Amino acid sequence: MLEVRDITKIYNPGTLTEQRLFEHFSLTVEEGQFVAIVGSNGSGKTSLLNIICGSIPIEGGDVLVGSRSISKLKDYQRYATMGRVYQDPAAGTCPNLTMLENLSLADNKGGSYGLGRGVNKKRIDFYRQQLASLGLGLEDKLDVRMGALSGGQRQAVALLMATMTPLKFLILDEHTAALDPKTAEVIMALTDRVIREKHLTAMMVTHNLRYAVEYGDRILMMNRGRVVLDRAGAEKRATSMDDILTMFNQISLETGN
Numbered sequence: 658m659l660e661v662r663d664i665t666k667i668y669n670p671g672t673l674t675e676q677r678l679f680e681h682f683s684l685t686v687e688e689g690q691f692v693a694i695v696g697s698n699g700s701g702k703t704s705l706l707n708i709i710c711g712s713i714p715i716e717g718g719d720v721l722v723g724s725r726s727i728s729k730l731k732d733y734q735r736y737a738t739m740g741r742v743y744q745d746p747a748a749g750t751c752p753n754l755t756m757l758e759n760l761s762l763a764d765n766k767g768g769s770y771g772l773g774r775g776v777n778k779k780r781i782d783f784y785r786q787q788l789a790s791l792g793l794g795l796e797d798k799l800d801v802r803m804g805a806l807s808g809g810q811r812q813a814v815a816l817l818m819a820t821m822t823p824l825k826f827l828i829l830d831e832h833t834a835a836l837d838p839k840t841a842e843v844i845m846a847l848t849d850r851v852i853r854e855k856h857l858t859a860m861m862v863t864h865n866l867r868y869a870v871e872y873g874d875r876i877l878m879m880n881r882g883r884v885v886l887d888r889a890g891a892e893k894r895a896t897s898m899d900d901i902l903t904m905f906n907q908i909s910l911e912t913g914n
């Protein structure tokens with residue numbers, strides 16, 4: 658179980674631009690749950706992911722996995738169980754390295770082995786097989802520079818890289834937003850498959866309400882640092898795209914967002 662407990666997050670504290678985003682914010686996510694997070698611009702979705710990943714400081718509260726706090730862990734310790742895919746296909750991958758080198762680096766996440774010792778040749782067959790499973794014909798492009806791939810291809814490889822080592826959590830921050838609609842569909846279906854096959858607990862921020870309804874086991878709608886809608890289980894399954902859209906518009910009208 659992932660728990661965000663009693664979080665306070667203040668941007669620019671003590672200044673004219675101070676913004677108290679989260680005050681006593683709590684959230685628990687069950688193991689294996691795929692949580693889709695929606696909400697208007699500035700509602701705090703990315704900040705929440707950043708807090709979970711420890712990439713921004715908090716003024717109060719804790720993030721726990723099981724009953725163990727992960728707030729004070731070093732990045733390499735936290736990322737041993739966590740993978741993240743960003744909106745920008747360039748993030749999380751090295752454009753000047755080949756796909757083989759990128760995969761090799763991801764494969765050795767948390768280990769002492771680096772590029773300095775060369776690419777682990779024994780793993781090449783494994784990488785080919787993993788790339789083939791994406792169904793994008795990338796298995797024959799191991800020597801191609803990452804930067805030469807299309808946005809969708811890069812995002813597929815970024816997903817593979819983020820989930821290559823044994824993981825518990827997958828964090829997806831608008832990871833289909835920069836892709837054309839058809840490629841976004843492919844990446845979304847691929848993401849769902851990876852999450853289910855690897856039994857990951859996933860948190861996905863998306864502006865695509867249909868993806869939230871179609872793929873999430875649970876939908877959270879955020880507004881101004883609060884969860885204003887939380888649906889899981891049978892209640893979620895009974896929620897249609899129209900329901901979510903109506904609620905989204907209603908909340909936006911009520912709060913002037």
Ligand SMILES: Nc1ncnc2c1ncn2[C@@H]1O[C@H](COP(=O)(O)OP(=O)(O)OP(=O)(O)O)[C@@H](O)[C@H]1O
Binds near residue numbers: 699701703
């Ligand atoms: N580094 C920062 N410094 C100051 N304020 C910030 C910073 N990051 C975010 N904020 C503010 O916190 C609020 C929430 O931002 P956040 O990016 O978490 O929202 P979001 O829901 O992910 O938005 P979007 O959908 O536009 O990506 C916004 O008002 C934003 O201006």
